[in-house]
Each structure stands twice: as structure tokens, then as C-alpha cells.
Amino acid sequence: MTDHFDTLLDQMTLAEQVQLLSGADFWSVNAPDRLGLGTLRVTDGPNGARGGGSLVGGVTAAAFPVGIALGATWDPDLAHEIGTALAAEVKSKGAHMLLAPTVNLHRSVTNGRNFECYAEDPELTAALTVGYIRGLQSQGIAATIKHFAGNESEIERTTINSDVDERSLRELYLRPFEAAVKDAGTWGIMSSYNKLNGTYTAENAWLLTKVLRDEWGYDGIVMSDWFGSRSTKPTMDAGLDLEMPGPTRDRGDTLVQAVEAGAVDAATVRRAARNMLVLMDRTGALRDLRPHHEVADDRPATRALIRRAGAAATVLLQNDGILPLAPQGTLAVIGPNAKTARIMGGGSAQLNPHYSVAPWDALLDRMGGDALTYAPGCTNHRWEPLLTGDFEVAYRPKDQPDADPVHTTTTNGAEMFIIPPIGDGTLSPSDVQVTLTGTYTPTDSGTHRVGITATGPCAVYLDDALIVDGRDWQKGRTFFEEGCDEVVGTIDLTAGQTYAVRITVTARSGDNLQFTALRAGIGKPMGDAEIAAAATAAAQADRAVVFVGRSGEWDTEGSDLEDITLPGRQDDLIAAVAAANPNTVVVLQTGGPVEMPWAGDVAAILQAWYPGQEAGHAVADVLFGDAEPGGRLPQTFPAKWSDNPTQSQDRQVYPGLDGTVRYAEGLLIGYRHYDRHGITPLFPFGHGLSYTQFALSDLSVTANDTGASVTLTVTNTGDRTGTTVAQIYVSEDAPQVPRPDKELEGFAKLSLDAGEARTVTIPLDHRAFAYWDQDTQGWRVDAGTFTIHAGLSATDLQAHAQIALENWTGAA
Known part of the structure; x- marks a missing residue:
């Protein structure tokens, strides 16, 4: 059956079809002028739409919470809202496609790009991914889910070979991409730089064709990461549609000649060109002949959404009752992140924000200058402070x-x-x-x-x-x-x-x-005198809030962290302030876990991540109780770096050796690792306190034709409205193959009034009980009993129920 895409392709020469398969410049793809077709423009994301300029400066844009912050919300509906708002941002930059979301898993605690990814768990990541993509594409803007696949570290990322067994790939690392294709219908996928089991992903036919298109039924485009395509015939035959950026390196005349010489099939070019035309049609780029124009669209509704999302992402790690803060009294505001707005991570996700609100600014607005004192205490920069002017x-x-x-x-x-x-x-x-x-x-x-x-x-x-x-x-x-x-x-x-x-x-x-x-x-370096001055300020105030953490200099694309201690002398600063004033609150801004040797000495700890341009307002909203600390940890915080899943005497496991990083831990990443090895984390996956209390009860589970249905009651037992996340984990009681002790398979985020009880039902399909059977190349449930655990974190499991299931098999 011929459609208008076939008609267009019939009108194109081979060279014109090939023109669609590589960038014209850094951010665009030109269709043939002769046919009156438009230009497809892309922009970096995922926490904003930077536009078509450099990574530094350019037209301003809205800065949203980063990926791990969105992961901490455990809220797919909020992800949908953010995706919808980002579509408007993309349009303001004259683009049609957002290079987002980033959905690689938190395999290690030191990956420089963990801040950009959602979680250590595939099901949480998948749910947020689907919400984000559906919101974005509902407005006609294409998502480009990335990086497909095996990019869980930034060390030698452009050349490293990720050695991952197929079962771990299927159950963990491919899961968010599968959901993006099957449940969200993503229009774009970006291949990663690395090799996967010996073959660059941009040349990996098993990944890009067998799994992605043949098994999952994908009908969008696959583009390379920037300069991540290294060949002509191998990438074309594998299923890489688009080489970026332009001007072309391995396509253009080289590809035309390869077709004419019989090295590449003309049908392969036509199929890829058709994929590009379909994408351009979906996004409106095919007939978009407007000159490229970018504007700074600073919307009040977007400001409000970012502020609300920042609070929803903030995790209350511990609290002796000091929070929420009373508005009366004096406050010592201390630390290197107090007067600097840490709003985003580094690398290609960074942008030029419309504005940024530092915590000091928000506290000054709320309390006035007479109630506040300030002391920086120490620095936390990786590089010397930027020369401005x-x-x-x-x-x-x-x-x-x-x-x-x-x-x-x-x-x-x-x-x-x-x-x-x-x-x-x-x-x-x-x-x-x-x-x-x-x-x-x-x-x-x-x-x-x-x-x-x-x-x-x-x-x-x-x-x-x-x-x-x-x-x-x-x-x-x-x-x-x-x-x-x-x-x-x-x-x-x-x-x-x-x-x-x-x-x-x-x-x-x-x-x-x-x-x-x-x-x-x-x-100018700081030393003992500045820490002493901070301690003095704390001693003279009723309460102290210490703003510490990292920045986009540390949490950045292209570089992993060397450990998870706070940079510089921040641990010394917190210890000195806590010794001077027991009413000390620590606000952390990092893209992942840190060691906290002072945790037992402070009154409360908030993890605020990088919450976007409204950072200070979002943190102040939570500190004073105007907003609930809505976040729950999307990544386990170990007590010490050596507890993490990739810690090994074998350097090939991490950070990699001789060009290969071997995922020897298999399925045991994140909380699965801590469960299996009996390691008590500092703060577990899923953890987060509220300003009220919750209890779970009446757990029941019933088998059905699609798997099972879980029902439980969640009650707010406190005296104020609050939010919580009911988490459902599944264990197989007598597994015939090695399996994690438990796996997250469902969750529900709830807001309940004081005293309110609500019954929720969470469906679990067969895949929630299944494992990947390498022998049959499909999904399998072995007949037997399973235990359903309901809790408020991976270690706070309050209710349990059993269910018996029959054998079940499913296709990939």
C-alpha cells in the first residue's frame, strides 16, 4: 500500500534520501529543498530546552528539576506535566525534538551522570519515562530517549565496552527503553557511545533491529549521540537512521557511493529515509518552512510548576522534630551553597536559565535581614570560581x-x-x-x-x-x-x-x-578561620541551616566522581556548626549519595538535589512547611562508598580495565545488592519522611488472567495533610533460578488529609513475577508461591501476603 511517504521517496534521488540520514549542522537535519520540505531541529534536554546555541550562554530557558530529582518524586503524573511544559519550551526554541529523557540506571554511586537519570530501579524509571514522553509528545514534540544502551558510567564512555549478560540487560537496563516504545510510543531513540558486548551500539544490529524493531515493534528513528557514529555500512545495516551532528562524516557522498557499489542495499537507505520522513511529519517539521527563531519564554505557570516539582522532589532524610521551622527566631545561614543557586548538573544538559533563586534569597524574602546571619564556612568547587565580566x-x-x-x-x-x-x-x-x-x-x-x-x-x-x-x-x-x-x-x-x-x-x-x-x-582559598566564623554565627542564632553538597562541576557528563565524600572541608564545617548549635539542619544538594559522618549530630537532613531555577523557593517551602517534603529516595544511600554494588577488587567491574567494564554484579544493583549481602544502608531506596505519619494495612493479593491485583489501605495517622508512596515489592519464595531477594513492581503516590484512609489497588502483570529465560529467549513464570511486600521503603516493609501462580511464558 502506497502512502504519501512512499510518494515523497519515489520523487527523491538516492542522494536526496541520503541527505535525510545525517545532520546539516550541529542541531538540524535538512530535507531536500527541491521538494519544498522543511528542516527538523533538535535541542538538548532533559531538564530544559537549551536551543540551538552553544552549551554556554545563548537565549535563556526554563530550568526544570534534574532527572534524579524527578525520580525522587515517584510521580509519573508530575513527569507528564513536566513533559508537557517542556514541549512549550522546545517550541520557543524553534525546535521539534527534545534530546531527552535520560533513563540509564544508577549502577554505581559515582557515575557523573546519575543526576540526569531517574533511579537505580528499572520499574520506577520506566513509569516516570512513560509519563514524561507522553506529556512531551502529546504536544507534537518528539522525545529522544537515551542512551541506548549500557552507558552507566562516564569513564572512557566513547570507547568502553560494556560487558552485560542478556538477562541483566532484559530485566534491568533495557526495561525503561522497552516501556518507552511499547507504552509511550516514543518517536526517537539515541544510541550510546559505548560498545555493548563488543559492538558499538550504533552498529549493533541485535540491539537496534532484533530487539528494538523486530521484538518491540518500534516505528521511530534511531539517531547517534554526537560524533557517536563511526562507520557507513555497519551503522546503516544495524538500523541507525540518523548520524549526528552535521556536516556528515560517514554518510553523504560516501553512503551514495556505498549503495552504488553494492555495499549497502538501496532498500536500507529508503527504509531509514522513510523513518525520518515519518518523524518530520509527526512533529510538523516536514512542512515547517519558517525561519529559525528562538525566544526566551518565561511563563508564570512554568515557574509555578518548577517550584512545586522542586518541593515534591525534596527528601526529608531525618528529622528530630525541628522541621518544619517556626517562622520566629533567628537563623544562621551557612555553607557554600547558601548564596549560590545550585540548579542543575553539568554537560550537555546545562542551559542558560531565565533566572535562579538561591536559598539565601528565598530566606531573606521570608524572614527579613534582621533574622538572618550568613557565613560561607568553606568552598566546594571543583574548579576555581569562574572569571566573570x-x-x-x-x-x-x-x-x-x-x-x-x-x-x-x-x-x-x-x-x-x-x-x-x-x-x-x-x-x-x-x-x-x-x-x-x-x-x-x-x-x-x-x-x-x-x-x-x-x-x-x-x-x-x-x-x-x-x-x-x-x-x-x-x-x-x-x-x-x-x-x-x-x-x-x-x-x-x-x-x-x-x-x-x-x-x-x-x-x-x-x-x-x-x-x-x-x-x-x-x-581566594578559605581555611580554619572561615569555619570558626561559621560556628560562631551558628552559636549566636536560634537555629542553623547549612547548605552543602556538590555542583554541576562534580555531577557532570564526561567525568565520574572519585568517591562520595563531600568536596572540600564541608564535613568539617557541618561538624563545627553542629557542635556550636544542636538545632542544625543540613540541606544537601548533590546528584546522588554522599557519606555523612555527621548524620547523628544534626537535627534534620534534607536532600534537595538540583531542583531547577526555583531552587531557593522550593527548599524554603519545605523548610517552613508550606510544602510537604514529597520526595522518596530513587537511589540507595550507602553508609560508605565501599558498600556500593560496583565496589570490587577487580577494576574491570568498575571503573573498567583494558577497554571493558564488566557488569559482574548482574541483577544485584541498588537495593538488591544491599539485600543480598546484608548491608545496612545509611538511607534505603524509597526512604523519605513526611511531616505527618502513615500506616499500611489490609494487604490482599488476587490472581487474575493478566497476573495479579494488590489492594491495601493507606492511612494518614498524623495531624496534618501529607504525601507518601506505597511501594510493592515481589519475592519468589522458592526460585528455580537465581533471583534478587525482592524487586519493586508497583507503587502509588498519595496525598491524604489528617486521619484519612484510602484503599488503593495496584495491578501487577505477569512480567512483575517473571524472569528472562535465556534458553527460550522469552519471559517465564515458574509455578509456585510469591510473597508480596508492601512498605514505605525497601527496608520499611509493613505488610506481607502470599499468592500462588501457575506457569506462564511470554514473548520478548
Whole structure:
């Protein structure tokens, strides 16, 4: 049967069909002009829509809570709302497709991109994924679920081979993608950089064709991650539709010639081109001939949604009754995150927000200046604080560093991510020397540290004196593993004196990704005196709130953490403040777990993640009880780093060795690991306190044709309205194959008035009881008994029931 896509394809030459299969530039795909077709434009996500500019600066955009924060909400309906709002953001940037959501699992506690992913559990991740995609695509904007598959670490991520057994893939790592296809109907999927069981995912026919299209029935497109496609015939034959970004490297004329030589079947090109046309039609891009235009659309409704979602994500880890705070009395506001709004992680998810609200700003609005005192106490930066101000930028050919600039521009702040085109496009980002000139005026006298990271040889001069010499460049862990580690120099500066700053960077060809980037900073170190001053401030106030954690410098794409201790001297700061004032509340902002040696010494702990542009307001809403701490942990917080599932004497298990990372723990990630090995976590998966109390009762389970149905009653036994998450875990009593002790298979988020009881029913299909049978290549339930556990966390299981099931098998 011929449709209008076949008609279009019949009108296209081979070269025009091939044109659809690679980017025209960094963010767009052009259909053939001759046929009057439009351009498909994509934008990075998932916690906003940055638009078509660089990773730094550009048109402002709304910054939503990051992935792990959304995971902490345990609320698919809220994910749907956020997806719907993000569609409007994408449209404001003149785009048709959002590169989101990110749904890889929290295999380790140190993955630099855990902040961008939802959870350690596949079912929680799948439920949120479906909500997010349905909301986004309900407005005609395509989702691009990523990274498919096996990208659970940022170490050597562009080349590493993820060695994962098929059962673990099917039951864990592929599950969110399967739900995105079967339940949400996603229109886009992005392949990961890494190899999966020996083959790059962009060339992996088992993954992209057998599983994705033949078994799951996927009818959307598969695109590469940026520069993640390395070949012509292997990617085409495997089922990779779109190579990004443009201009093309392995398609274009090369693909045309491969077809003409018989190396690639013309039908393969036509099938991929058809997939692209269907996507463009679904999103309206096929007939969208409007000039590209981006606007900053700062909507009141979006502001309100972000603030509400930030509070819904905030997890109350412990509380001796100090929270919610009484509005009266004095408050010492302490810590490196108090006056800095930590709203997002680093990497391709970052954007230029409309605004950002720091905790200090929100507390000042609420309590007034007379009730507050402030002390930073210490720093927590990974790199020296960014050099801000206006800089002139000159671009020259790198082999002519003394020539007149071929292009000049300005930038606000010494941070740049340079992608083509530069000026008129004659100069490539890999063939350029970049010089920034500006000034710096310190506010304090004394020794300052000056640092720079860059993707090529670099240097920083103050008043023409060489302060930082990075010209002997060595590759490190910045800029997606294409940049050096920070090179630092020191200089004594005088407060109020203005110094001339000159920064130079010479481009080099990237090993895997092609761009030029730099970041320079300057800061005055803190020491014992600042911690002592913070303790004094705490002692003189009725209560102290310490804002600590990490930032997008630590929680970032392209670099894993080295441990889970708080950076710098933050542990010392908390200990000193708690010793000075027992009424101390700690507010953590991190993209994952941290060790807390001071947990027993503080009155309360809130985990606020990176909640988006309304960060300060969302945290204040929870601190004062205007909003319930609605979050529950989507990742287990171990007591110490060595307790986590990937800790091993075998470096191939983590961080990887000789080009391979081996998922030796199999199914035992997250809470499954702690269960099996009898390890007590600091805070378990699913944990989160309320400002009221809840009880579960009347648990029953009934078998039916589709699996089973679980019914239970949830009662608010406290004296105020609150939210909780009823969690359902399943155990097989006498498994015939090794299985985790229990697995999350259902949940319900509820808001109940004081004294209210509500009965909820949670369906469990056959898959909730099944395992992947490698021999039959399908899903299997063995006849026997299963125990259903109902609880408020993975360790707070309050009710149990048994059910007997018959044999069942299901296709992939």
C-alpha cells in the first residue's frame, strides 16, 4: 500500500534520501529543498530546552528539576506535566525534538551522570519515562530517549565496552527503553557511545533491529549521540537512521557511493529515509518552512510548576522534630551553597536559565535581614570560581597566532564551548587559536588561585605575566574527556586593583568529539578561620541551616566522581556548626549519595538535589512547611562508598580495565545488592519522611488472567495533610533460578488529609513475577508461591501476603 511517504521517496534521488540520514549542522537535519520540505531541529534536554546555541550562554530557558530529582518524586503524573511544559519550551526554541529523557540506571554511586537519570530501579524509571514522553509528545514534540544502551558510567564512555549478560540487560537496563516504545510510543531513540558486548551500539544490529524493531515493534528513528557514529555500512545495516551532528562524516557522498557499489542495499537507505520522513511529519517539521527563531519564554505557570516539582522532589532524610521551622527566631545561614543557586548538573544538559533563586534569597524574602546571619564556612568547587565580566574574544588560525583576527566577538565570563560556524565559517573549531582579553578586580587582598581547563594548550596571563601554564597539555577528565584537568597557578593580588587578563587556547583535533572549549577561574582559598566564623554565627542564632553538597562541576557528563565524600572541608564545617548549635539542619544538594559522618549530630537532613531555577523557593517551602517534603529516595544511600554494588577488587567491574567494564554484579544493583549481602544502608531506596505519619494495612493479593491485583489501605495517622508512596515489592519464595531477594513492581503516590484512609489497588502483570529465560529467549513464570511486600521503603516493609501462580511464558 502506497502512502504519501512512499510518494515523497519515489520523487527523491538516492542522494536526496541520503541527505535525510545525517545532520546539516550541529542541531538540524535538512530535507531536500527541491521538494519544498522543511528542516527538523533538535535541542538538548532533559531538564530544559537549551536551543540551538552553544552549551554556554545563548537565549535563556526554563530550568526544570534534574532527572534524579524527578525520580525522587515517584510521580509519573508530575513527569507528564513536566513533559508537557517542556514541549512549550522546545517550541520557543524553534525546535521539534527534545534530546531527552535520560533513563540509564544508577549502577554505581559515582557515575557523573546519575543526576540526569531517574533511579537505580528499572520499574520506577520506566513509569516516570512513560509519563514524561507522553506529556512531551502529546504536544507534537518528539522525545529522544537515551542512551541506548549500557552507558552507566562516564569513564572512557566513547570507547568502553560494556560487558552485560542478556538477562541483566532484559530485566534491568533495557526495561525503561522497552516501556518507552511499547507504552509511550516514543518517536526517537539515541544510541550510546559505548560498545555493548563488543559492538558499538550504533552498529549493533541485535540491539537496534532484533530487539528494538523486530521484538518491540518500534516505528521511530534511531539517531547517534554526537560524533557517536563511526562507520557507513555497519551503522546503516544495524538500523541507525540518523548520524549526528552535521556536516556528515560517514554518510553523504560516501553512503551514495556505498549503495552504488553494492555495499549497502538501496532498500536500507529508503527504509531509514522513510523513518525520518515519518518523524518530520509527526512533529510538523516536514512542512515547517519558517525561519529559525528562538525566544526566551518565561511563563508564570512554568515557574509555578518548577517550584512545586522542586518541593515534591525534596527528601526529608531525618528529622528530630525541628522541621518544619517556626517562622520566629533567628537563623544562621551557612555553607557554600547558601548564596549560590545550585540548579542543575553539568554537560550537555546545562542551559542558560531565565533566572535562579538561591536559598539565601528565598530566606531573606521570608524572614527579613534582621533574622538572618550568613557565613560561607568553606568552598566546594571543583574548579576555581569562574572569571566573570566582559571579555573580548579573537579567533585566529592556530598556525598564525600573531596574525590579525579573522573573527572577533564578546562573551560574558571566561567559559566558552565553540562549535561551528565561527564567523563566516572558513575557520574550523579544531584549527583555531582563541584569545580572551578582559580585566579582574579582586575584593580581597592575598594569595589567589588561578585555574584553567581547555581542550588544547592554554595559558592565563595577568598584567602580561604568565600565571597558569597549560601549554604542555595533557588530556584529563573535563569537557567530555576531551579537556585537560585544571591547571592552577597562584598570585598575590591587592583588593580594589584592576588587573589585565589574557587567556589563550590553541585548538586540537578531538580524540572522539570535535569542538574547542575552555573555562578559566580565580578564587581566594578559605581555611580554619572561615569555619570558626561559621560556628560562631551558628552559636549566636536560634537555629542553623547549612547548605552543602556538590555542583554541576562534580555531577557532570564526561567525568565520574572519585568517591562520595563531600568536596572540600564541608564535613568539617557541618561538624563545627553542629557542635556550636544542636538545632542544625543540613540541606544537601548533590546528584546522588554522599557519606555523612555527621548524620547523628544534626537535627534534620534534607536532600534537595538540583531542583531547577526555583531552587531557593522550593527548599524554603519545605523548610517552613508550606510544602510537604514529597520526595522518596530513587537511589540507595550507602553508609560508605565501599558498600556500593560496583565496589570490587577487580577494576574491570568498575571503573573498567583494558577497554571493558564488566557488569559482574548482574541483577544485584541498588537495593538488591544491599539485600543480598546484608548491608545496612545509611538511607534505603524509597526512604523519605513526611511531616505527618502513615500506616499500611489490609494487604490482599488476587490472581487474575493478566497476573495479579494488590489492594491495601493507606492511612494518614498524623495531624496534618501529607504525601507518601506505597511501594510493592515481589519475592519468589522458592526460585528455580537465581533471583534478587525482592524487586519493586508497583507503587502509588498519595496525598491524604489528617486521619484519612484510602484503599488503593495496584495491578501487577505477569512480567512483575517473571524472569528472562535465556534458553527460550522469552519471559517465564515458574509455578509456585510469591510473597508480596508492601512498605514505605525497601527496608520499611509493613505488610506481607502470599499468592500462588501457575506457569506462564511470554514473548520478548
